[in-house]
Amino acid sequence: MTVEPAERRRLAEADTAGWRDWGPYLAERAWGTVREDYSADGDAWRSFPHDHARSRVYRWNEDGMAGFSDAQQSWCLALALWNGTDPILKERMFGLSGPEGNHGEDAKEYWWYLDGTPTHSFQRWRYHYPQRAFPYGELVERNAARSKDEDEFELADTGVFDDDRFWVVTVDYAKAGAHDLVLSVTVENAGPEESRIDLLPTLWFRNTWGWEAERPAELPVLRATGPGEIRGERPGHPPLTLRIDDDRAEALFCDNETDAELLFGEPGRSAYPKNGIGEHVVSGRATVNPAGVGTKSAFRVTLDVPAGGSRTVRLRLTEGADAPAVGVGDADAVLAARRAEADEFYEGVLPAGASTQEAAIARQAFAGLTWSKQFYHFDVRRWLSGDPSSPPPPAERSRIRNADWRHLSSRDVLLMPDPWEYPWFAAWDLAFHCVTYAHLDPEFAKAQLVLLVREWYMHPNGQLPAYEWDFGDVNPPIQAWAALRVFEIDGHRDHRFLGRVFHKLLMNFTWWTNNKDHGDNNLFEGGFLGLDNIAPLDRSTLPPEVGTLEQADATAWMATYALQLLDMALLLTAHDPAYEDVATKFFEHFLVIAASANDAGLWSEQDAFYYDLLHLADGRDVPLAVRSLVGLVPVTAALVFERHRMGDLDEFVERGVAFLTRNPGFTPFVHVREHTDGVRSLLALVSPERLERILGGVLDDERMLSPHGIRSISAEHRTHPFAVEVAGAQAVVDYEPGESTSGLFGGNSNWRGPVWFPLNVLIIESLRSYDTSLGEPHLVEYPAGSGEHATFGEIADDLSRRLVSLFEAADGHPRPSDARYPLLSQPRWRDNIAFYEYFHGDTGQGLGASHQTGWTALVAHLIVTRRRPRPSA
Template identity: 45%
Template structure:
C-alpha cells in the first residue's frame, strides 16, 4: 500500500515533525468555523448555550475560549488568526463565519446552512485549499430560519440550495489557498470567480486579528497590529513574536480593536471607540469609515478590496504572512510556490495509494483526507476557570458551580485536536476521535497516535479512569473503541514501515488499563459482566432513552454495552500479546484480559440476551425477582457482538509459555464444568478463533445483515432493521408505551436534541467495524464458509467477498454513476452536475437507509473519511478477487 519514499518533500516535513515533543506544525487550519453557541462560551444560569451566545452576537462580541472565521488559519495557540470576510453588497451583515440553525431552530436540530468544501490539504499544511460558495443575492437568513421552523420532524430540512438562490448561477466561488515557504512564512491566494452571466460586485476583507486574551489577563502586554515602513502591517505579540502581513494594493485599509460592542449588545458604554464589528458597520453602513481608514494600529486589521467582477471571470488577491520582513514578497516567485506545493501534495498522495484507482475514486479519497486535516482545531477549555469565573457579562452564580461538567474541574484542555466537524461539532468527542485516527494513520500515523494518547492524558481523563465524552456532557458514556482504534493505527503503520511502534502500544495500554478498570467498577456494579452505560453514542437507537433512570425494580441489560466491553477485553489481550512477544512483562496482562473476555462472552451468551426464537441479541429489562423480557428491536445494538473477534496461533506464542499454560488450563476447566467457551480451534491451520458468537450465531446474525428487507441497503448496512418500517415495535414499561420504527433518514424523535438518528440510516464507522470483523472471520473460517448474499438471491459468497461487497456499497455512496450522479447528493444532484461542481464531494454524518443521500452534519469528515480506508483495502482485496458488479471496474 505504501511507498515510504522519504525523499518526498512532504514526507521529510512529517519526519521533522515526528521528532518534536508535540508533532504539530506551528500554523494550520486550527481556526474553528463556529465558536458561538458552544458550551465554553456559555455563562448562563440555565446552561442554554445556543441562546446565551447566538450567531447575532458573534460579529460584535469577543469570545473567551477561542476564535472562529471563514477558511481561516491560526498558530497552534490561536494567538494570531487570519480568515476571509465577504460582502456581496446586499447582505445585512458581513460574511465572516458560517451560519447555521441552532438546536431550537432546525426541525432536525442544529445544522449548518452554507456551501463550502475542503478541497485539499497535507499533514503539515504546507498546501491547503478551501472553497466557499457565496450567493450574489442577499443571503436568505430569515427564510431558512422560518422554513425550517415550519417543517415537521417527518419532513426534510430546508437547505440553502432549496431557496433557489443558486439556480441561475448567480454566485461566487471563493477559493482560498495556502502555501507555506516554511513553517512561519505563509503565502495566501484568494480567487473570486463569478459563476454568473452578469457582472457582479463583491467586497473582500482578508482579516488579521489577535485573539483577545488581554481582557482576562490585563497584566500581560497587549498585542498590536500596526503599519510598517515597508508597506506591510506588523503584528507584534509576546510570546508569539513579530509577523508581517504583505498584501496586494487594496482600495483602503481598516483597523479596529477585537473588543466587545457593549453598546450594541447590552446598552453600556464601550471600552474603546472602534470595536469587533467596526468593519461590518463601516463597509455595510458607512459608519466611521473614514475614521477607521485613518487609524494606524489596532488588534484587528483588513485591507479592503472592492471588485466588480465580470461574468464568468475572476479576480485574485495575494497576501503573505511571514515572521520577519521579506523583500519583494509578492513577486513572480509567489505563484511558483503554489505550483511547487501542489506538486508535492500530488506526489505525497500518489506515493501512498494505488495508482490503479480511477480518477473519481482518487478524488473522493483525497477530499476525505482534506476534510479530516482541515478539521484539526484549537480547543481550549479549563473547567475550573470556566465554572468559577465570569465572562464579564454574567456573574458567577451558585447553580453553575454544580451544573454542567462541574465534576470535571481537573479537565484543562488546550491542544490541537481532531474534531468531528468545524461547525456542527466544533469540539472533540471521544469515540469520534478514535475513528478519525484510523484514516489519519494512513497519512500521518504520528499525529494519529498522539491524538489517541492525548485523550487519555491526565488533563483529560477523569482520575477514576473515565475518558471525557464531549463538552455538552463529559460524563456521558461513549463506546470504548480506543483500544480497537489503537490496534488499527498500529497495524496501518506497521504495514507501512515494516515494524510496529511498540512504545506507542505500551503507553496507550497503560492508560487503557485505567479506563477498563473504570468500566468494570462503575458500569458493571453488580459484577455480572453485563454492562449498561446508557446511550453509548447511539443516540436514539433504543425504544426509550437509555440514559433515563428506571425505577428500583427494573434494570436494563445492554447487548452493546456488554459487546463493546467484550471487544475491549479482546483488544487489550491482542495488544498485550503483541507487546509480550518483545517484553514478557506484559504476558500476565494478556492472561488477565483473555480471562476477562471469556467471562464477558459467557455472560452475554448465558444471561438471557440471546433470543433462541428470533436468533438475535436483544437488550433486556430485568425485574428485581430476576424475571426478564427482551426489548425485541433488531438494531445495530444486537450486531455489535460480531465486532469482538481475534485470531491467534499457539504455535506463534511459543515464547509466551505462561499465557499458553493459563489459557489451556482455563479452557480445560470450563469444558470440564460445561461452561461456555468462546474459542474454536482450526485443526487444519492451527489457528484459534476467539469470538463472542460461535459459527451458528454468526450465521444467524449475518443472515439478517445480508437481508435487504432488514439491514442490507444499497449503501451498506442500516442501523435498524427495515422490518419496522410498516410494523413498528411497541412495548409497555411502567405504564408507559414506547415505540420504535424504521426512520431511514433524519430523526423523527426529539431524543438527544433530534439532530442524530440511529433508527435506520447507514453509519460509516459501524459499517467499517463490521467489514473489518468479517475479514477476520474469513481468515479463520476460509472460503468454505459461505452465506447467501443478498438473502434470497441464490448467490453464495465467503465472508471476505461479503466484506468486499459491503465496502463497494459504502464507496458507491460517493461515486458517480453512469449519468454522473452521486447518491450522496440526493435531490441536490442537479447542482453537482454543473462542470464547476462535478468533482465536489461532501462527507455527511450518516446516510439515508434507502437511497444513500447524505444526512446530518454535512462535513463530519472525521469518521466518514473511513471511506478512504475502504477504498485502499478494497483495492488490495480485489487484486486477488474481482466481484461481478458494476463497481468492480472502478477499482481498476
C-alpha cells in the same frame, strides 16, 4: 535511487522544524458552544447566538472562514466577503441553532474541503457565495414552520442560486517555510453579468488579555507599515508581517473587543470594537480606527468581475524580525510547487488500483480531516468559577453540566468531528478519525490517542471524557481498537506508543467494570453509548424504580475491549515478558463476558439475534426485540491470534489451555485452525455457525442490508414496529430511514434506520477476521433470497463497495449522497464532495451534519485498505 516525497520529508522533521505549528486550526463556528455559555440555564445556543458573533468577543477560541492560526491560536487569519447586498459582512458560516432547526443544529451554506496535507503545506477550501442577499431570515422562518416529519429547508430551496448568480470562492494555502505562509483567494463570477465583490483577508489576535482582573501593561498590536503591508507584534513572540499583492488594498483596523454598547447598553473597552470593519464596509460608518492600529485588521479589495471571469488576490504571512521581505511575487511558484508535492504525496497513500472516482473521494475525505484539526481551549475549573474580570457565574451553572470535570484543561489541537456542527472533540469519534488519519500522519494520530488518556483529559477515576455537552456521558470504549489499528498502519513498530496507551486504558477498563456492571454478572450497561435514539426508550435515564437494562452492545463492547487489551498485552510481551500475566487476565475476562452474553438472556435462539434485556421491577424480563446495530455489535468482538507475531508465549498458551480444561463451557469462543503459515486462533463472542444465522437474518434488502451499507435498524420495523410498555407508557421503535422524528438527544440525529460509517467499518473488519482465521469457507446466501452465496470475506468486501458507492456518480446519475438536489450535480458543483454524518437508509442521501468528515472519512480508510471486488456470478 528513489527520492522521498517532499511532504514525507516534512513529516519526518515536523516536530523539530515546526511544520505543524501553523495550520487550519480555526473553527468554522465558536458561537453556540458550551465553552461560551455563561448562562444560568445551560442553553448554550441562546447564550451566545450567531447574531452576537460579529460583535462579541469569544472567551476560549475563535472562528472564521477558511481559517489558519498558530497552534495556540494567538493569531488568526481568515477570509471575509461582501457581495454588496448582504446586511452583514460574511465572516463566518451561517446555520440554525439546535432549537431553530426542525432536526437540530444545521449549517445552511455550501463549502467544501478539497485538499490538504498533514503538515498543511498545501490546503484548498471552496465556498459558493450567493450574489443575491443571503436569506438569513427566510432560512430561520421556513425551518421553524416545518415539523420533524418534513425535510429541512436548505439554502438551495430559497432560489438564491438561480441563474448561477453566485461566486465560486477558492482559497489555497501553501507554506514556503514552516512559518512562511502564502495565501491565494480566487473568485469566479458564475453569474450571467458583471458583478462586484469585496474580499477582506483578515488577520487578528485572539483576545487573551480581557479576562484577568487587571489589563496587561502591553497588548498585541497590528498596524499598517506601508502600502499593502500589516505588521503584528505580540509580547513574547516574533513579529508577524502580512503582505498583499495589491498596494491599493485598503488596510482597515479595529479591536477584538466586544461592542458592549450595542449588545448590553454599556461602555465598551474600545471605540472601534470587533464589528468595526464589518460596519464600515457594509454601512460606511466611521467604525475603523483612523490611526491604522488595532488588534483586528483586514485588507479590503474591491473587484469587478465579468460574467464567467475570475480574479485572484495573493497574500503572504511571515514570522520573525529577520523574515525575508520576499513579498508576494513568487506566490504562484510556491503554490504550484506545494500542489505538485501534495499530488506526489497522495500517490504514495492511495492504492495503485483505485479508480479516478475512488482517488478523488479518498483525497477529499483526507482533506476534510486535515481541515478538521482545531485548536480546542477549555479550562473547566476556570469556566465554572468565572474570570476575575467578569461577574461570578450563577450558582445554577455548576449543577447543569461538567461540575465533576474540573481537572479538564485543554489547550491542544484536536481532530474534531465537524468544524461547524460539532466543533468539539468527542471520544469515540476521535478514535475513528485517528485510524483514517494514520494513513497520512501516524505520528499525529498516535499523539491524539495518547492525548485523550493524559491526566488533563482522563478523569482521576479512569473515565474518558465524552464531549463537552456532557463529559461524564459514556461512549463506546473503542480507543484500544483505534490504537491497535494505528499501530498496524504505522508498521507494527512503535511499542512505546502501545505501552503508553495500554497502561491508561487499564484504568479505563477498570472504571467500566466497577461502574457499568451493576449486577456483577458480566452483563454491562452504558446508556445510549453514542447510538442516541436507536432504542425504544432512553437507555441513559431509565429510573431504577422501573427496572434495569442489560445491554447487548455495552456487553459486546466490553468483550471487544478485553480482546483488544489482550492483543496489546501479547504484542508488548515480545518486548517485556511481564505483560504475559496481564494477557492471561484479559483472555479469561473475555471468555467470562462472552459466556454471559450468550447464556444470560441477551441471545434469542428463535430470532438468531442479540437484544437488550429489560429487567422490570415487578420481576418480568422483557427482551427489547429490535433488530438493530445494538445486536450486531457482538459480531465485532473477534480477534485473530497469530502466535508467530507474538514471540515466546509458552506460559500464556499453557495457562490458557489449563483454564479451558477447567472450564469447558468457554471452549465455543476459541477456534484454533492450522494454516500453511502457522496456527491461527480466533477468539470470538459469536461462533462462526451463529454468525451465519445472524447474517442470514440481517443481509436482506427488506431488513438491514441497504444498497449503501448496513442500516442501523431493520426495515422490517417499517411495517412491524416494536413496542413495549414501561412505567405505564408505551415506548415504540419503527424504521425511520431519514431524519429523526424523535426529540431524544435534541432530535438532530437518527440511529433508527439510516446508514452510518462507524459500525459498518467495524463489522467489515470483523468479517475479514473470521474469514482469514477459520481456513474453511463459511457460505451465506448474499443477499438473502438471491440464491447466491458468499464467504464472510466476500461479504465484507461488498459491504465496503456499497459504502464507497455513496460518493460515486454512475451512468450519468448523481452520487447518491447528493441526489436530492440537482444543483449539486451541475458542472461547478459536482466535483465538490460533501461528507455527511449519516445516509438515508433507502436512497443513500446524505443527512445530518453536512461536513462530518470525521468518522465518515472512514471511506478513505476503506479505499486504502480495500480488498478484491466481489466477483460477479
